[in-house]
Ligand code: SF4
């Protein structure tokens with residue numbers, strides 16, 4: 222087998238394995254988790270009928286989505302109406318391509334495409350996600366979806382700025398945009414949220430924790446806004462916009478929007494984990510070169526971290542009320558944007574001063 | 578890069594570039610332009626210029642075109658769709674474009690420079706982000722700063738203009 | 745008259761909002777934890793657990809016809825219940841009791857007796873108005889059906905729910 226063929230086969234295996242066997246089931250179980258956790262937070266029991274503790278509920282949901290009537294209203298712009306759900310789902314899943322979800326397994330690096338502009342790729346693809354929503358809102362040709370689409374578009378553009386600026390300190394520190402390098406650096410010098418972990422005595426690490434924590438907070442909040450999650454879920458604010466941009470959608474097309482939102486949540490968490498929480502690294506666990514069992518453990522650790530972040534996503538959703546739209550925009554432009562900007566200077570100053 | 582991929586993306590670019598002009602619906606035009614940008618970025622990536630390719634998507638497809646789309650949607654340009662085609666202008670424009678194309682082909686075909694083949698890049702996996710940064714802030718630092726000031730002035734101008742209109 | 749409600753002046757600490765957010769998150773986490781540990785009371789899991797034992801004496805469930813000790817349908821088809829029923833759920837078709845019969849004095853019996861359970865509002869008027877105490881509201885509440893026709897209780901069904909009622913009125917036994 223020549224190198225090209227084996228490369229293609231291994232890449233395909235990774236894509237199929239990670240997208241179809243891990244991400245998509247995770248998406249459907251994220252929906253289950255959302256229902257279960259929200260129920261427990263609100264002193265209810267949540268889904269508990271299909272299977273033990275309702276564990277087969279996602280399968281029942283999927284069947285329901287597939288069997289519902291796929292209704293296309295007469296007043297919509299057909300082509301774009303059909304295009305929009307695909308555009309909402311694809312970017313959310315594509316971003317996972319550059320995220321290292323494990324160390325190595327049988328000597329194969331556990332990342333689909335290790336390109337040298339990793340994090341920019343993520344931002345670029347994520348910025349395309351807005352098209353699905355905007356087009357859905359426009360093609361539906363009715364007022365609520367339109368308002369939802371416009372809101373979501375301006376929201377995503379606003380928060381992309383803070384998103385991009387918040388990660389700059391990390392790359393100032395590492396000097397490389399490759400996500401595998403980011404993880405490698407964190408293994409050597411401690412996770413980004415604990416930059417002092419590598420060398421306890423060095424005051425630089427302790428000082429660096431300040432900009433890193435600010436970055437982490439701004440980035441995490443911007444991810445909330447990018448994925449349209451509460452408290453920033455204005456595009457679909459059901460109390461004022463019915464269902465927002467997917468008001469006119471039914472059946473599987475609605476499901477694509479719905480699952481796209483959760484897929485975006487998962488990839489967003491994956492980016493947070495990779496950039497700030499050490500990726501697949503867990504203190505004391507060696508990487509995959511010490512045996513395939515450790516490779517598997519690394520992958521498991523990565524997804525366990527994602528699951529923990531998903532819990533926080535859900536927890537926040539069922540605690541905080543929604544922002545008003547002007548508050549949201551003010552927060553994005555006046556508050557987070559400035560903080561992220563100042564933070565870059567702070568990090569740069571610390572890095573030059575201690576010459577890390 | 579396999580040449581069929583080059584042809585694929587080149588054709589995608591050309592077709593959607595043409596669609597930008599042909600489409601009567603402004604939204605469809607804008608979206609065709611997005612696809613065109615994506616094809617362009619794929620071509621950049623094929624040349625191992627990942628940074629430029631990604632920036633192409635991030636800035637043009639991800640931000641500029643979204644704003645365009647926004648404006649088009651808010652203006653609700655239905656009139657454009659209903660307007661009759663002006664065949665005289667259509668044929669004239671087509672002829673101008675054609676003559677320009679012929680001219681360009683003639684000029685390029687007649688110089689020897691167009692026939693040279695470039696040597697492959699020193700290392701195809703060069704850290705192009707770092708290289709772009711070094712060149713931009715080293716060799717071209719002054720022009721870069723001048724452009725930055727220019728953009729700042731333009732931004733301030735826009736704000737002043739829009740504020741005045743409000744009053 | 746417009747009333748201006750003064751906005752509370754927030755201190756800078758309150759205006760950060762972060763303490764409030766953290767407090768809120770703590771509260772929801774507390775609820776989550778209590779649920780996980782099974783400390784919170786939750787609603788009854790209906791089809792598995794039922795409330796039947798606690799049903800109060802005055803509970804008004806499905807209306808049903810009863811028979812007396814002799815096995816005779818108590819209803820005399822006077823149609824008072826049909827008349828009083830607010831949503832007109834009852835439909836009675838009276839029949840005549842033949843002269844040879846032991847209870848010929850009663851004269852009428854219901855040939856058909858339908859209660860449309862989609863209409864019935866469980867008000868108990870029928871029970872209250874019945875001069876023969878032939879119709880009672882029982883404690884059955886889970887009345888389900890897949891079709892409208894299934895939701896109409898006919899005479900057999902009503903008698904099956906009702907069963908035999910002892911005591912109360914015994915007037916037809918003596919009147920020979
Ligand atoms: S309970 Fe009320 S509604 Fe129901 S049958 Fe009797 S009188 Fe009619």
Ligand code: SF4
Pocket residue numbers: 818819820821822823824825826836870873874875876877878879
């Ligand atoms: S009121 Fe009583 S006796 Fe009269 S028809 Fe109704 S159930 Fe029969």
